[in-house]
Amino acid sequence: MELATGVWTAGVAAMAAVYWFVWVMGAAEVKGKRAVDLQMGSITGDNVKDKYTQYWSFFRRPKETAASAASAEKVPAFVDTFYNLVTDIYEWGWGQSFHFSPSLPGKSHREETRIHEERVVDLIKATPSHRILDVGCGVGGPMRAIAAYSGSQVVGITINEYQVARARAHNKKAGLDLRCEVVCGNFLKMPFENSSFDGAYSIEATCHAPKLEEVYAEVYRVLKPGGLYVSYEWVTTSLYRADDPTHVETIQGIERGDALPGLRAQEDIASIAKSVGFEVVEEKDLAQPPAGPWWTRLQMGRLAYWRNHVVVCVLTALRIAPKGVVEVHEMLYETARHLANGGETGIFTPMHMILCRKPVSSSEGEN
16 A cells, blocks of 8 residues: 555656646746647658758868858758757747847846847837848747837748748737738848838848858848848957867857858958948947846756756657757757857857948949
8 A cells, every 4th residue: 555655656746747847847938839849840750860960960060061152052951950950949948039138237038138129120210111121030039029119010031931830820929910921031032122121130140141241132132222231140259269279169069059151250240241232330249248248048047958958858758759859959058058158258249230221322223
């Protein structure tokens, strides 16, 4: 009798623990994805591990990936694979806005994210009469914040079909589906007419482009003359030393784990924007003081990582989550370590802001 009672008690405790980890602790900061619902985008369960292996092999040497034209042409497809692999994990563990934000005294992570996104509205002077482009919109967290704050019509583009479906579902749930539109496409070849947007922005998205000038040229093309474009760029800073092995390891770790074909140098961004015709209005690293360290959120999340790692291991063992999820989760944790190192050493920033204007005199035939 005592043995049966002990077994029953242990079973109840185990079920309570699973419930706590998966349903209570396992949801995203912005509710929308639970651990038991983790998918790998449009990749079927049996193919997750193979796709992960292909991705890891391709981005093993990031700088070499962008060096040859043949490899550069494959980047969009592998970026698509990357977001199939990580989108649900990002939503579950981070929220619907796939970016960092400056740390602000007395503000929660959610408030910091909202303020960082609403800054875009002020920079590009978005109004309710404007049609705004979100270049690399993910599942639409920034899009919804910007549409709600500005009243503008926002059109987002993402290369990943699964993200399109997620973004549309979130837009409808938020009551913003009439103001927010999502298109599946490559931001290097956007399916939009010349001079069709009043303003544009990209938040930590153009880092996926093999050549930054190509995506900037596309934004320039679809922007109306006089329109403003702001981008938050991932870059190496002036503190980065290519002859320092620890610096190289950190930057390559960021590139490998985030599908980046080579990070640009901070000092090169303005000249690239000017090369396609933009006027540079303002340039600033938003991670600099008075903003607090943006990477502390990654460090504070280490306990959450181990909790989540236990969850994905259990769900994979129970065949609720597909094979390969554990490896993807481990990759993201390792990448987070490199990101935090980059922030602490000052050799990397994910929020180099550049504000550009398409000249008023620009003709539609240009670029």
